[in-house]
Amino acid sequence: MRRLSAILMLNILGIALFASWYLPENHGLWLRLDEGIFLYFNHYIAGSHAFAVLLAITNYRAFDLMSLLAMGLLYVHYFLRTPPQRRYQLISIGIVMLLSAVVLNQLGHLLPGSRPSPTVFFQNADGVVRVSQVTGIPTKDASMDSFPGDHGMMLMIFAAYMLRYFGGRAFACGMAILVLFSLPRVMIGAHWFSDIAVGSLSVVLVGLSWWLVTTASDKAVIWCNRRLPGERDRSYQGNINRN
Template sequence: MKTRLPLILLLNAAGLALFLSWYLPVNHGFWFPLDSAIFHFFNQGLVENRAYLWLVALTNNRAFDACSLVAMGCLMLSFWLPADRDGRRRVLMIGLTMLLIAVVLNQLAQLLMPVQRTSPSLFFKNIYRVSDLLNFPTKDASKDSFPGDHGMMLLIFAAIMLRYFGKRSFAIALVIVVVFAFPRVMIGAHWFTDIAVGSLSAVLIGLPWFLLTPLSDKIILLFDRYLPGNNKI
Protein backbone atom coordinates (compact mmCIF):
# COMPACT_ATOMS: atom_id res chain seq x y z
CA MET A 1 0.00 0.00 0.00
CA LYS A 2 1.43 3.33 -1.12
CA THR A 3 0.58 6.43 0.86
CA ARG A 4 -2.64 7.86 -0.59
CA LEU A 5 -2.17 11.37 0.75
CA PRO A 6 -5.01 13.12 -1.18
CA LEU A 7 -7.57 10.60 0.07
CA ILE A 8 -6.15 10.75 3.60
CA LEU A 9 -6.47 14.54 3.68
CA LEU A 10 -9.99 14.36 2.23
CA LEU A 11 -11.11 11.93 4.93
CA ASN A 12 -9.37 14.02 7.61
CA ALA A 13 -11.18 17.13 6.37
CA ALA A 14 -14.50 15.29 6.41
CA GLY A 15 -13.87 14.09 9.97
CA LEU A 16 -12.84 17.55 11.16
CA ALA A 17 -15.84 19.19 9.48
CA LEU A 18 -18.16 16.61 11.06
CA PHE A 19 -16.73 17.24 14.52
CA LEU A 20 -16.77 21.04 14.19
CA SER A 21 -20.38 20.98 12.92
CA TRP A 22 -21.27 19.58 16.33
CA TYR A 23 -18.66 21.26 18.54
CA LEU A 24 -18.80 24.89 17.40
CA PRO A 25 -22.52 25.82 17.31
CA VAL A 26 -24.22 26.95 20.51
CA ASN A 27 -25.83 23.90 22.15
CA HIS A 28 -24.47 21.82 19.26
CA GLY A 29 -26.73 23.39 16.65
CA PHE A 30 -29.06 21.06 14.73
CA TRP A 31 -27.43 18.01 16.33
CA PHE A 32 -29.01 18.54 19.76
CA PRO A 33 -32.67 18.40 18.64
CA LEU A 34 -31.82 15.23 16.72
CA ASP A 35 -30.06 13.74 19.76
CA SER A 36 -32.97 14.68 22.01
CA ALA A 37 -35.62 13.30 19.68
CA ILE A 38 -33.81 9.97 19.31
CA PHE A 39 -33.29 9.61 23.06
CA HIS A 40 -36.88 10.45 24.01
CA PHE A 41 -38.30 8.18 21.29
CA PHE A 42 -36.50 5.15 22.68
CA ASN A 43 -36.85 6.22 26.31
CA GLN A 44 -40.65 6.41 26.10
CA GLY A 45 -40.75 2.89 24.75
CA LEU A 46 -39.24 1.54 27.95
CA VAL A 47 -42.56 1.93 29.79
CA GLU A 48 -44.81 1.15 26.84
CA ASN A 49 -43.58 -2.34 26.03
CA ARG A 50 -42.20 -4.83 28.54
CA ALA A 51 -40.56 -6.98 25.86
CA TYR A 52 -38.78 -3.92 24.47
CA LEU A 53 -37.60 -3.00 27.98
CA TRP A 54 -36.03 -6.45 28.38
CA LEU A 55 -34.51 -6.29 24.91
CA VAL A 56 -32.79 -3.00 25.71
CA ALA A 57 -31.62 -4.30 29.09
CA LEU A 58 -30.23 -7.54 27.66
CA THR A 59 -28.41 -5.86 24.77
CA ASN A 60 -26.64 -3.52 27.18
CA ASN A 61 -25.54 -6.22 29.58
CA ARG A 62 -21.78 -6.87 29.68
CA ALA A 63 -22.37 -10.33 28.23
CA PHE A 64 -23.71 -8.72 25.06
CA ASP A 65 -20.40 -6.88 24.67
CA ALA A 66 -18.77 -10.31 24.57
CA CYS A 67 -21.22 -11.23 21.81
CA SER A 68 -19.83 -8.38 19.72
CA LEU A 69 -16.36 -9.87 20.08
CA VAL A 70 -17.74 -13.25 19.08
CA ALA A 71 -19.41 -11.74 16.00
CA MET A 72 -16.19 -10.03 14.93
CA GLY A 73 -14.24 -13.19 15.65
CA CYS A 74 -16.61 -15.32 13.58
CA LEU A 75 -16.22 -13.01 10.60
CA MET A 76 -12.45 -13.24 10.82
CA LEU A 77 -12.71 -16.98 11.42
CA SER A 78 -14.46 -17.30 8.06
CA PHE A 79 -11.17 -16.19 6.46
CA TRP A 80 -8.94 -18.12 8.88
CA LEU A 81 -10.53 -21.56 8.40
CA PRO A 82 -10.03 -21.99 4.63
CA ALA A 83 -6.52 -20.48 4.66
CA ASP A 84 -3.25 -22.39 4.72
CA ARG A 85 -0.78 -22.08 7.60
CA ASP A 86 0.71 -18.79 6.40
CA GLY A 87 -2.72 -17.38 5.61
CA ARG A 88 -4.02 -18.27 9.06
CA ARG A 89 -1.05 -16.58 10.68
CA ARG A 90 -1.64 -13.47 8.59
CA VAL A 91 -5.31 -13.30 9.68
CA LEU A 92 -4.13 -13.51 13.30
CA MET A 93 -1.56 -10.75 12.76
CA ILE A 94 -4.24 -8.54 11.18
CA GLY A 95 -6.43 -9.10 14.24
CA LEU A 96 -3.64 -8.10 16.60
CA THR A 97 -2.92 -5.04 14.48
CA MET A 98 -6.58 -4.06 14.65
CA LEU A 99 -6.53 -4.25 18.45
CA LEU A 100 -3.36 -2.15 18.65
CA ILE A 101 -4.77 0.51 16.33
CA ALA A 102 -8.05 0.58 18.30
CA VAL A 103 -6.23 1.13 21.60
CA VAL A 104 -4.03 3.89 20.15
CA LEU A 105 -6.89 5.76 18.45
CA ASN A 106 -9.17 5.46 21.47
CA GLN A 107 -6.52 6.91 23.78
CA LEU A 108 -5.73 9.73 21.35
CA ALA A 109 -9.42 10.57 20.92
CA GLN A 110 -9.99 10.71 24.67
CA LEU A 111 -6.91 12.91 25.06
CA LEU A 112 -7.35 15.29 22.13
CA MET A 113 -11.11 15.79 21.86
CA PRO A 114 -11.94 18.70 24.21
CA VAL A 115 -15.29 17.30 25.32
CA GLN A 116 -16.63 16.16 28.70
CA ARG A 117 -20.19 14.99 28.26
CA THR A 118 -22.60 12.95 30.37
CA SER A 119 -24.99 10.52 28.75
CA PRO A 120 -28.58 11.60 28.00
CA SER A 121 -29.88 9.39 30.81
CA LEU A 122 -27.98 11.65 33.22
CA PHE A 123 -28.57 14.90 31.33
CA PHE A 124 -32.36 14.90 31.05
CA LYS A 125 -34.72 15.07 34.02
CA ASN A 126 -37.91 13.09 34.52
CA ILE A 127 -36.93 10.27 32.23
CA TYR A 128 -36.90 6.48 32.59
CA ARG A 129 -33.83 4.43 33.38
CA VAL A 130 -33.67 0.71 32.82
CA SER A 131 -31.81 0.23 36.10
CA ASP A 132 -34.84 1.74 37.90
CA LEU A 133 -37.36 -0.35 35.99
CA LEU A 134 -35.63 -3.73 36.19
CA ASN A 135 -33.47 -5.51 38.74
CA PHE A 136 -30.99 -6.56 36.08
CA PRO A 137 -27.33 -5.60 35.51
CA THR A 138 -27.15 -3.30 32.51
CA LYS A 139 -25.32 -0.15 31.43
CA ASP A 140 -27.75 2.75 31.08
CA ALA A 141 -25.55 5.75 31.91
CA SER A 142 -22.08 7.19 31.48
CA LYS A 143 -20.39 10.19 33.06
CA ASP A 144 -18.15 10.61 30.00
CA SER A 145 -19.89 9.34 26.88
CA PHE A 146 -18.08 11.24 24.10
CA PRO A 147 -16.71 9.82 21.90
CA GLY A 148 -18.29 6.37 22.00
CA ASP A 149 -15.36 4.01 22.50
CA HIS A 150 -17.46 0.91 21.78
CA GLY A 151 -18.67 2.42 18.51
CA MET A 152 -15.14 3.47 17.62
CA MET A 153 -13.84 -0.08 18.04
CA LEU A 154 -16.60 -1.44 15.80
CA LEU A 155 -15.96 1.18 13.11
CA ILE A 156 -12.23 0.39 13.15
CA PHE A 157 -13.09 -3.29 12.75
CA ALA A 158 -15.27 -2.50 9.73
CA ALA A 159 -12.52 -0.43 8.11
CA ILE A 160 -9.95 -3.18 8.72
CA MET A 161 -12.27 -5.67 7.06
CA LEU A 162 -12.57 -3.41 4.02
CA ARG A 163 -8.82 -2.88 3.81
CA TYR A 164 -7.77 -6.52 4.10
CA PHE A 165 -10.80 -8.71 3.35
CA GLY A 166 -12.91 -6.88 0.78
CA LYS A 167 -16.29 -5.21 0.31
CA ARG A 168 -18.47 -8.17 1.23
CA SER A 169 -16.84 -8.54 4.64
CA PHE A 170 -17.11 -4.76 5.06
CA ALA A 171 -20.88 -4.92 4.47
CA ILE A 172 -21.21 -7.65 7.09
CA ALA A 173 -19.04 -5.64 9.48
CA LEU A 174 -21.33 -2.62 9.08
CA VAL A 175 -24.26 -4.76 10.16
CA ILE A 176 -22.24 -5.74 13.23
CA VAL A 177 -21.59 -2.03 13.91
CA VAL A 178 -25.30 -1.21 13.93
CA VAL A 179 -26.37 -4.28 15.93
CA PHE A 180 -23.81 -3.80 18.69
CA ALA A 181 -23.35 -0.01 18.82
CA PHE A 182 -26.94 1.22 18.63
CA PRO A 183 -28.23 -0.46 21.83
CA ARG A 184 -26.10 2.06 23.76
CA VAL A 185 -28.15 4.82 22.14
CA MET A 186 -31.46 3.03 22.75
CA ILE A 187 -30.83 2.73 26.49
CA GLY A 188 -29.48 6.28 26.87
CA ALA A 189 -25.90 5.40 27.79
CA HIS A 190 -24.78 7.30 24.70
CA TRP A 191 -26.10 10.12 22.61
CA PHE A 192 -26.54 9.37 18.93
CA THR A 193 -23.79 11.90 18.19
CA ASP A 194 -21.36 10.14 20.54
CA ILE A 195 -21.12 7.58 17.74
CA ALA A 196 -22.24 9.42 14.58
CA VAL A 197 -19.97 12.40 15.34
CA GLY A 198 -17.50 11.40 18.07
CA SER A 199 -16.58 7.86 17.02
CA LEU A 200 -16.86 8.49 13.29
CA SER A 201 -14.87 11.74 13.25
CA ALA A 202 -12.08 10.15 15.33
CA VAL A 203 -11.92 7.23 12.90
CA LEU A 204 -11.97 9.50 9.83
CA ILE A 205 -9.11 11.59 11.21
CA GLY A 206 -6.91 8.89 12.73
CA LEU A 207 -7.47 5.63 10.90
CA PRO A 208 -6.46 6.69 7.35
CA TRP A 209 -2.90 7.29 8.58
CA PHE A 210 -2.74 3.59 9.40
CA LEU A 211 -4.70 2.01 6.56
CA LEU A 212 -3.92 4.31 3.62
CA THR A 213 -0.18 4.30 4.27
CA PRO A 214 2.23 1.38 4.65
CA LEU A 215 1.98 1.68 8.46
CA SER A 216 -0.60 -1.06 9.10
CA ASP A 217 1.26 -3.44 6.76
CA LYS A 218 4.49 -2.75 8.64
CA ILE A 219 2.82 -3.43 11.98
CA ILE A 220 1.54 -6.75 10.63
CA LEU A 221 5.03 -7.66 9.48
CA LEU A 222 6.51 -6.74 12.85
CA PHE A 223 3.99 -8.94 14.67
CA ASP A 224 4.68 -11.74 12.20
CA ARG A 225 8.42 -11.45 12.66
CA TYR A 226 8.64 -11.27 16.43
CA LEU A 227 5.71 -13.32 17.72
CA PRO A 228 6.23 -17.05 18.30
CA GLY A 229 5.45 -19.50 15.53
CA ASN A 230 7.23 -17.85 12.62
CA ASN A 231 9.47 -20.57 11.20
CA LYS A 232 10.96 -18.11 8.71
CA ILE A 233 13.08 -16.40 11.36
Protein backbone atom coordinates in the same frame (compact mmCIF):
# COMPACT_ATOMS: atom_id res chain seq x y z
CA MET B 1 -0.61 11.07 -4.64
CA ARG B 2 -3.95 9.28 -4.78
CA ARG B 3 -3.42 7.93 -1.27
CA LEU B 4 -2.53 11.37 0.04
CA SER B 5 -5.65 12.84 -1.56
CA ALA B 6 -7.79 10.13 0.03
CA ILE B 7 -6.20 10.75 3.44
CA LEU B 8 -6.72 14.50 3.19
CA MET B 9 -10.36 14.04 2.16
CA LEU B 10 -10.99 11.68 5.08
CA ASN B 11 -9.28 14.09 7.47
CA ILE B 12 -11.28 17.06 6.20
CA LEU B 13 -14.48 15.04 6.53
CA GLY B 14 -13.61 13.96 10.07
CA ILE B 15 -12.62 17.47 11.20
CA ALA B 16 -15.70 19.02 9.58
CA LEU B 17 -17.92 16.43 11.21
CA PHE B 18 -16.50 17.16 14.66
CA ALA B 19 -16.61 20.93 14.08
CA SER B 20 -20.29 20.72 13.11
CA TRP B 21 -20.95 19.30 16.57
CA TYR B 22 -18.42 21.17 18.69
CA LEU B 23 -18.57 24.74 17.39
CA PRO B 24 -22.32 25.58 17.44
CA GLU B 25 -23.79 26.65 20.75
CA ASN B 26 -25.23 23.61 22.56
CA HIS B 27 -24.10 21.49 19.57
CA GLY B 28 -26.64 23.04 17.23
CA LEU B 29 -28.79 20.67 15.18
CA TRP B 30 -26.98 17.66 16.62
CA LEU B 31 -28.57 18.26 20.03
CA ARG B 32 -32.04 18.41 18.51
CA LEU B 33 -31.40 15.16 16.67
CA ASP B 34 -29.91 13.55 19.79
CA GLU B 35 -32.81 14.59 21.98
CA GLY B 36 -35.37 13.44 19.43
CA ILE B 37 -33.80 9.99 19.13
CA PHE B 38 -33.47 9.53 22.89
CA LEU B 39 -36.99 10.67 23.72
CA TYR B 40 -38.46 8.55 20.93
CA PHE B 41 -37.00 5.33 22.30
CA ASN B 42 -37.51 6.33 25.92
CA HIS B 43 -41.21 6.71 25.22
CA TYR B 44 -41.36 3.06 24.15
CA ILE B 45 -39.26 1.99 27.14
CA ALA B 46 -41.77 3.61 29.47
CA GLY B 47 -44.70 2.00 27.66
CA SER B 48 -43.39 -1.52 27.13
CA HIS B 49 -41.83 -3.61 29.88
CA ALA B 50 -40.83 -6.28 27.35
CA PHE B 51 -38.94 -3.69 25.28
CA ALA B 52 -37.25 -2.40 28.43
CA VAL B 53 -36.14 -5.94 29.34
CA LEU B 54 -34.81 -6.50 25.81
CA LEU B 55 -32.70 -3.35 26.04
CA ALA B 56 -31.55 -4.30 29.53
CA ILE B 57 -30.30 -7.63 28.23
CA THR B 58 -28.62 -6.22 25.11
CA ASN B 59 -26.83 -3.57 27.16
CA TYR B 60 -25.78 -5.84 30.02
CA ARG B 61 -22.00 -5.97 30.40
CA ALA B 62 -21.88 -9.69 29.69
CA PHE B 63 -23.69 -9.11 26.38
CA ASP B 64 -20.61 -7.28 25.13
CA LEU B 65 -19.11 -10.73 24.73
CA MET B 66 -21.64 -11.30 21.96
CA SER B 67 -20.13 -8.49 19.90
CA LEU B 68 -16.67 -9.96 20.46
CA LEU B 69 -18.04 -13.34 19.43
CA ALA B 70 -19.57 -11.89 16.25
CA MET B 71 -16.30 -10.21 15.28
CA GLY B 72 -14.36 -13.32 16.19
CA LEU B 73 -16.58 -15.58 14.08
CA LEU B 74 -16.24 -13.28 11.06
CA TYR B 75 -12.48 -13.19 11.47
CA VAL B 76 -12.30 -16.97 11.90
CA HIS B 77 -14.34 -17.35 8.69
CA TYR B 78 -11.61 -15.59 6.72
CA PHE B 79 -8.88 -17.25 8.74
CA LEU B 80 -10.11 -20.71 7.73
CA ARG B 81 -10.35 -19.67 4.08
CA THR B 82 -6.72 -18.55 4.08
CA PRO B 83 -3.99 -21.07 3.09
CA PRO B 84 -2.35 -22.49 6.26
CA GLN B 85 1.07 -21.06 5.41
CA ARG B 86 -0.37 -17.53 5.36
CA ARG B 87 -2.53 -17.70 8.48
CA TYR B 88 0.21 -16.17 10.61
CA GLN B 89 -0.34 -13.00 8.61
CA LEU B 90 -3.94 -12.88 9.81
CA ILE B 91 -2.76 -13.36 13.38
CA SER B 92 -0.40 -10.42 12.85
CA ILE B 93 -3.20 -8.31 11.38
CA GLY B 94 -5.34 -9.12 14.42
CA ILE B 95 -2.60 -8.06 16.81
CA VAL B 96 -2.00 -4.80 14.94
CA MET B 97 -5.75 -4.12 14.85
CA LEU B 98 -6.07 -4.54 18.61
CA LEU B 99 -3.10 -2.29 19.32
CA SER B 100 -4.32 0.45 16.98
CA ALA B 101 -7.79 0.25 18.56
CA VAL B 102 -6.32 0.79 22.03
CA VAL B 103 -4.24 3.76 20.85
CA LEU B 104 -7.13 5.41 18.97
CA ASN B 105 -9.46 4.91 21.91
CA GLN B 106 -7.04 6.71 24.21
CA LEU B 107 -6.53 9.53 21.70
CA GLY B 108 -10.29 9.85 21.27
CA HIS B 109 -10.69 10.77 24.92
CA LEU B 110 -8.42 13.76 24.40
CA LEU B 111 -11.14 15.39 22.30
CA PRO B 112 -12.89 18.33 23.98
CA GLY B 113 -16.59 18.06 24.60
CA SER B 114 -17.13 15.41 27.26
CA ARG B 115 -20.72 15.19 28.49
CA PRO B 116 -23.07 12.89 30.42
CA SER B 117 -25.32 10.39 28.67
CA PRO B 118 -28.96 11.25 27.85
CA THR B 119 -30.28 9.36 30.87
CA VAL B 120 -28.16 11.54 33.17
CA PHE B 121 -28.92 14.73 31.23
CA PHE B 122 -32.69 14.12 31.42
CA GLN B 123 -32.74 12.43 34.83
CA ASN B 124 -35.09 15.03 36.32
CA ALA B 125 -37.31 15.42 33.26
CA ASP B 126 -40.97 14.36 33.50
CA GLY B 127 -41.76 11.05 31.85
CA VAL B 128 -38.13 10.00 31.31
CA VAL B 129 -37.26 6.59 32.73
CA ARG B 130 -34.16 4.45 33.08
CA VAL B 131 -34.18 0.81 32.07
CA SER B 132 -32.36 -0.31 35.20
CA GLN B 133 -35.07 1.25 37.35
CA VAL B 134 -37.94 -0.09 35.25
CA THR B 135 -36.64 -3.66 35.06
CA GLY B 136 -34.47 -3.99 38.16
CA ILE B 137 -31.67 -5.32 35.93
CA PRO B 138 -28.31 -3.60 36.61
CA THR B 139 -27.60 -2.84 32.96
CA LYS B 140 -25.47 -0.12 31.38
CA ASP B 141 -27.97 2.68 30.83
CA ALA B 142 -26.02 5.76 31.93
CA SER B 143 -22.57 7.33 31.85
CA MET B 144 -21.09 10.49 33.28
CA ASP B 145 -18.90 10.84 30.17
CA SER B 146 -20.34 9.25 27.06
CA PHE B 147 -18.37 11.16 24.38
CA PRO B 148 -16.92 9.69 22.24
CA GLY B 149 -18.51 6.24 22.17
CA ASP B 150 -15.84 3.65 23.02
CA HIS B 151 -17.91 0.66 21.97
CA GLY B 152 -18.90 2.17 18.66
CA MET B 153 -15.32 3.22 17.94
CA MET B 154 -14.00 -0.31 18.45
CA LEU B 155 -16.64 -1.72 16.12
CA MET B 156 -15.82 0.94 13.48
CA ILE B 157 -12.13 0.11 13.66
CA PHE B 158 -12.91 -3.57 13.16
CA ALA B 159 -15.08 -2.77 10.12
CA ALA B 160 -12.32 -0.56 8.66
CA TYR B 161 -9.75 -3.34 9.03
CA MET B 162 -12.10 -5.79 7.38
CA LEU B 163 -12.40 -3.43 4.40
CA ARG B 164 -8.64 -2.87 4.19
CA TYR B 165 -7.60 -6.50 4.35
CA PHE B 166 -10.60 -8.60 3.32
CA GLY B 167 -12.69 -6.51 0.94
CA GLY B 168 -16.19 -5.12 0.54
CA ARG B 169 -18.17 -8.16 1.63
CA ALA B 170 -16.25 -8.41 4.89
CA PHE B 171 -16.75 -4.66 5.39
CA ALA B 172 -20.51 -5.04 4.94
CA CYS B 173 -20.54 -7.74 7.61
CA GLY B 174 -18.46 -5.53 9.87
CA MET B 175 -20.89 -2.65 9.39
CA ALA B 176 -23.82 -4.93 10.21
CA ILE B 177 -22.07 -5.87 13.46
CA LEU B 178 -21.47 -2.17 14.15
CA VAL B 179 -25.14 -1.28 13.77
CA LEU B 180 -26.41 -4.34 15.62
CA PHE B 181 -24.27 -3.83 18.71
CA SER B 182 -24.00 -0.03 18.89
CA LEU B 183 -27.69 0.76 18.34
CA PRO B 184 -28.81 -0.67 21.73
CA ARG B 185 -26.47 1.80 23.48
CA VAL B 186 -28.30 4.67 21.80
CA MET B 187 -31.76 3.21 22.31
CA ILE B 188 -31.26 2.75 26.05
CA GLY B 189 -29.78 6.23 26.51
CA ALA B 190 -26.26 5.18 27.51
CA HIS B 191 -25.00 7.19 24.53
CA TRP B 192 -26.22 10.06 22.45
CA PHE B 193 -26.45 9.29 18.74
CA SER B 194 -23.72 11.86 18.08
CA ASP B 195 -21.37 10.13 20.55
CA ILE B 196 -21.00 7.52 17.84
CA ALA B 197 -21.94 9.34 14.61
CA VAL B 198 -19.65 12.28 15.45
CA GLY B 199 -17.27 11.29 18.24
CA SER B 200 -16.35 7.77 17.21
CA LEU B 201 -16.52 8.37 13.47
CA SER B 202 -14.44 11.56 13.45
CA VAL B 203 -11.65 9.87 15.41
CA VAL B 204 -11.66 6.88 13.07
CA LEU B 205 -11.74 9.02 9.90
CA VAL B 206 -8.78 11.12 10.98
CA GLY B 207 -6.68 8.67 12.97
CA LEU B 208 -7.18 5.46 11.03
CA SER B 209 -6.76 7.04 7.59
CA TRP B 210 -3.07 7.75 8.29
CA TRP B 211 -2.68 4.16 9.42
CA LEU B 212 -4.65 2.09 6.90
CA VAL B 213 -4.52 4.17 3.72
CA THR B 214 -0.73 4.46 3.94
CA THR B 215 1.62 1.50 4.24
CA ALA B 216 2.01 2.03 7.99
CA SER B 217 -0.31 -0.82 8.96
CA ASP B 218 1.34 -3.16 6.43
CA LYS B 219 4.76 -2.40 7.87
CA ALA B 220 3.46 -3.11 11.37
CA VAL B 221 1.97 -6.41 10.17
CA ILE B 222 5.26 -7.36 8.50
CA TRP B 223 7.19 -6.51 11.68
CA CYS B 224 4.83 -8.56 13.81
CA ASN B 225 4.72 -11.46 11.33
CA ARG B 226 8.49 -11.82 11.30
CA ARG B 227 8.65 -12.04 15.08
CA LEU B 228 5.94 -14.58 15.73
CA PRO B 229 7.38 -18.03 16.49
CA GLY B 230 6.84 -20.93 14.10
CA GLU B 231 7.48 -21.90 10.49
CA ARG B 232 5.30 -20.19 7.91
CA ASP B 233 5.27 -18.00 4.85
CA ARG B 234 6.88 -14.74 5.95
CA SER B 235 6.16 -12.95 2.67
CA TYR B 236 3.45 -10.32 2.60
CA GLN B 237 1.51 -8.80 -0.29
CA GLY B 238 -0.65 -6.18 1.41
CA ASN B 239 -4.31 -7.09 1.11
CA ILE B 240 -5.41 -10.64 1.90
CA ASN B 241 -8.68 -10.66 0.02
CA ARG B 242 -10.34 -14.06 -0.26
CA ASN B 243 -13.72 -12.90 -1.58
